[in-house]
Amino acid sequence: xxxxxxxxxxxxxxxxxxxxxxxxxxxxxxxxxxxxxxxxxxxxxxxxxxxxxxxxxxxxxxxxxxxxxxxxxxxxxxxxxxxxxxxxxxxxxxxxxxxxxxxxxxxxxxxxxxxxxxxxxxxxxxxxxxxxxxxxxxxxxxxxxxxxxxxxxxxxxxxxxxxxxxxxxxxxxxxxxxxxxxxxxxxxxxxxxxxxxxxxxxxxxxxxxxxxxxxxxxxxxxxxxxxxxxxxxxxxxxxxxxxxxxxxxxxxxxxxxxxxxxxxxxxxxxxxxxxxxxxxxxxxxxxxxxxxxxxxxxxxxxxxxxxxxxxxxxxxxxxxxxxxxxxxxxxxxxxxxxxxxxxxxxxxxxxxxxxxxxxxxxxxxxxxxxxxxxxxxxxxxxxxxxxxxxxxxxxx
Amino acid sequence: xxxxxxxxxxxxxxxxxxxxxxxxxxxxxxxxxxxxxxxxxxxxxxxxxxxxxxxxxxxxxxxxxxxxxxxxxxxxxxxxxxxxxxxxxxxxxxxxxxxxxxxxxxxxxxxxxxxxxxxxxxx
Numbered sequence: 001x002x003x004x005x006x007x008x009x010x011x012x013x014x015x016x017x018x019x020x021x022x023x024x025x026x027x028x029x030x031x032x033x034x035x036x037x038x039x040x041x042x043x044x045x046x047x048x049x050x051x052x053x054x055x056x057x058x059x060x061x062x063x064x065x066x067x068x069x070x071x072x073x074x075x076x077x078x079x080x081x082x083x084x085x086x087x088x089x090x091x092x093x094x095x096x097x098x099x100x101x102x103x104x105x106x107x108x109x110x111x112x113x114x115x116x117x118x119x120x121x122x123x124x125x126x127x128x129x130x131x132x133x134x135x136x137x138x139x140x141x142x143x144x145x146x147x148x149x150x151x152x153x154x155x156x157x158x159x160x161x162x163x164x165x166x167x168x169x170x171x172x173x174x175x176x177x178x179x180x181x182x183x184x185x186x187x188x189x190x191x192x193x194x195x196x197x198x199x200x201x202x203x204x205x206x207x208x209x210x211x212x213x214x215x216x217x218x219x220x221x222x223x224x225x226x227x228x229x230x231x232x233x234x235x236x237x238x239x240x241x242x243x244x245x246x247x248x249x250x251x252x253x254x255x256x257x258x259x260x261x262x263x264x265x266x267x268x269x270x271x272x273x274x275x276x277x278x279x280x281x282x283x284x285x286x287x288x289x290x291x292x293x294x295x296x297x298x299x300x301x302x303x304x305x306x307x308x309x310x311x312x313x314x315x316x317x318x319x320x321x322x323x324x325x326x327x328x329x330x331x332x333x334x335x336x337x338x339x340x341x342x343x344x345x346x347x348x349x350x351x352x353x354x355x356x357x358x359x360x361x362x363x364x365x366x367x368x369x370x371x372x373x374x375x376x377x378x379x380x381x382x383x384x385x386x387x388x389x390x391x392x393x394x395x396x
Numbered sequence: 397x398x399x400x401x402x403x404x405x406x407x408x409x410x411x412x413x414x415x416x417x418x419x420x421x422x423x424x425x426x427x428x429x430x431x432x433x434x435x436x437x438x439x440x441x442x443x444x445x446x447x448x449x450x451x452x453x454x455x456x457x458x459x460x461x462x463x464x465x466x467x468x469x470x471x472x473x474x475x476x477x478x479x480x481x482x483x484x485x486x487x488x489x490x491x492x493x494x495x496x497x498x499x500x501x502x503x504x505x506x507x508x509x510x511x512x513x514x515x516x517x518x519x
Contacts, residue, residue, distance in 0.1 A: 038455075039428060048454045049429040252428065252455055321432040321479065323452050345431040345454050352431075374434070374450065 015065040016172040016230035020237055024248055032066045032145035037250040048252035052347045055219055055257055056388075059178035060249030061240050064218075068148025069171050069227060070141040070155070071118065074163035077137045084158055085115065086276070086295045088286040092117045094134065097199040097216055101276055101284050102143075102151060103297030107304060108272035109279065110154060111147040112264070116140040116201045116214060140201070140212065142173070142225070144266045158296070172233035177223035177257075179391060180245035185224055188239055189213075198222070198392040209236065215393065218254065220261025220386055222393040259353060260346050262315055262385030268326055269313060269341045269355050275301060278309040278357065280385075311338060312363040315385040316354040316371065318378050321345070323352035324371040330356055331370045331377065337362045340371060348388050358382065400463070400503060401512035407487060408463045410503060418491040419451065419460060419482065422516050427453040430482045435471035435493055442468060442495065444502050449492050451482065463506065466498040 013034045021028065025041025040046030045054070054060055072081060078090040087100040094117045102110040118140040124132040143151045148167075155165050176185060182193040192204055192213060201214035209232040217223040228236050240246050255265070264270050270279045275297075282305070289295065293302065318324060323345045330338035343354030354371070362369060365384045370377040397411050405423035409416040424430065432452040442448045442462040449460040471493045475481055481490040497503070507515060 042425070047429055052454075256454055321452075322434065323431065323457075325457060345452070347429075347454065 015063065016233040017063045017065060017174075017237060020234045021063065021248070026248070026250060029251070031251060034066045034145070036066060037063065037248070039250040039252045040248050045247060046250075048250070048256060049347045051247070051249035051253035052256050054247050055178045055221065055249050055253060056348060057179065058245045058247070059176055059181040059184050059223070059243075060219070060253060060257075061237060061246050062175040062177060062249050062251075062254050063172070063237075064145075064175050064225070064254075065172040065230075065233070066145030067173055068141075068143040068145065068151060069168040069173060070143065070148075070152070071138055071166040071168060072141060072155070072159070072163055073136055073138045073166070075137060076160060077139055077163045080159045080163050081115070081139060082289070082295060084155070084296050086285040086289055086297070086301070087115070088289055089115065089117075089139065094119045094121070095200055095202055097201050097214055099284050101281065102154060103276070103295070103301070104272055105297060105300065107275040107297040107300030109266070109270045109274055109276060109281075110272055111143050111151050112266055112270065112281070112284075113141055113143045113151075114214075114216060116212075118201070118203075118212070120203070140227075146267060168227070170230050171227050172230050173225060173227050174233070174237060174240075175217050175219075175223060175225045176240060176246065177217045177219040177221045177249075178245070179222060181221070181223040182393065184240065184243040184245040185213075187243060193224070196224075197395045208232075211236075218261075218263055219257040220263070220388060220390045220392075221257075222391055256344055256347060259342055259344055259355065260348055260386065260388040261390060262355070262387060264313065264355065265342055274357075275304055275309070277301060277304045278311055278313065280313045309360060311357045311359050313341070313355060314338075314358050314363050314365075315383045315387055316340070316343075316356060316369070316380040317349075317383045317387070318352040318354065318371065318380045320378060321352065322373060322376070322378060324354050324373050324378060324380070328354075328356075329372045330358055330380070331372060332362045332367075337369065346387060352378075353387050354380070355385075399509060400506035401509070401515075402461070402463045402506060403515065404461050404463075406460060406463045408503075408506065410497065413497055414469060414494055415464065415466070415497055416491050416494050417448070417463060419486055420512070421486045424483050424486040424490075427451055427455070427458060429454045430479045433475045433479050433482060433492065435475065436468045438468050438471060440468050442466065452479075460492065462495075464495075464497060464499070464502040466495040468493050468495050470494040 026037035196215040338358035340356040448462040
């Protein structure tokens with residue numbers, strides 16, 4: 001590395017919950033430019049597998065404050081966002097959340113994100129004679145930590161000057177995930193969980209803490225993402241972890257949980273050279289907008305949808321115990337037909353699993369393939385994602 | 397029987413002309429939950445400082461280096477069934493392989509328990 005490059009390297013940042021993690025015996029690693037907890041102390045029930053299993057059976061608390069929290073406001077906000085996102089934003093109702101993508105002109109994925117219609121309801125005032133009404137349109141967007149600076153630049157470049165983009169960098173974001181997340185949260189914030197189903201969001205003032213609570217996550221489990229001003233983040237986490245169902249969980253468990261849930265990770269399972277059709281993310285392209293277009297990357301994606309992709313993201317279940325990691329080559333007989341983009345050992349299933357891209361001729365569920373790991377060929381079968389069924393709460 | 401340690405966190409028990417090799421408690425703690433151990437084939441020759449085994453944790457794959465040169469005499473079959481032995485008993489039942497000692501002078505550069513402890517404390 002040359003000296004100039006060294007000078008340009010940014011120092012690893014610390015996030016609002018840094019001291020809180022260290023106090024819990026977390027092992028901190030550099031991730032997306034920040035010190036982040038990969039796992040907690042073994043002596044207090046931590047460790048990747050323990051945290052993974054706790055989240056699947058109770059509730060794990062994850063710090064995801066490295067992610068970018070953005071707010072786009074203005075009368076034309078939805079219209080402007082629709083120029084960049086392939087999903088329907090204008091018809092997204094207040095309090096609703098949608099998974100979407102940022103694409104480049106070639107249809108490559110710049111990032112994946114969650115967008116919430118956060119338009120506030122303004123209460124009427126009888127004395128002043130005003131009626132209740134929706135305030136200025138606002139869209140709350142959560143993007144990947146490693147991509148946030150590029151995303152902000154991209155949005156600033158392409159969004160009209162009439163809309164305002166705010167980087168909420170004075171907020172922390174935590175995710176409470178697991179089958180007992182709602183029970184635990186309801187004990188602290190009575191009545192809040194029942195107001196939400198999967199992919200809904202609300203603002204909630206808990207005492208002096210103005211929170212945004214969204215029923216979503218990245219583990220496949222029911223759960224909530226809570227956006228909190230940095231100054232209250234530690235108190236919120238202490239409050240959550242005081243519940244018997246809740247234990248902190250680190251990045252390691254987050255990765256194994258999302259892999260089991262078949263959820264792609266940006267920079268690995270999708271990149272700017274991969275399109276949403278090959279990535280099996282066409283569900284993020286709202287049906288109507290696939291026809292009308294008007295979003296960046298539309299022409300390229302339209303061509304691909306007509307011709308069909310050459311390869312597709314698939315799930316792979318491996319025999320034995322040896323995991324195949326990112327970069328491992330996938331074979332059908334002597335032919336190389338794909339590559340692994342994420343892989344590891346599934347604590348829930350007890351065998352290795354992977355996601356990867358495979359030529360469409362070999363991408364159907366049930367296809368037997370082989371993955372090369374250190375000159376050994378491991379038997380693998382294409383399986384339907386997710387590996388472990390999702391457990392989202394969609395209403396009783 | 398004398399036990400030596402390497403800076404790569406392997407331990408080696410020397411008994412006459414043969415030795416038993418494993419990874420230290422510190423190493424297993426760093427690696428986290430171990431799901432698979434790939435051991436060298438019995439009869440293969442391994443070279444000091446070169447890859448001898450691979451440990452797969454939930455997180456990642458890590459190489460284990462040969463602390464000395466020699467021939468692999470036996471590998472710990474128990475690890476095939478239960479790789480987590482490396483987490484629960486890294487310095488006893490979780491041993492990796494037994495080997496011949498090709499060159500006794502190679503042992504000279506290794507640390508004893510006390511030196512290894514202060515090495516770990518300095519990390």
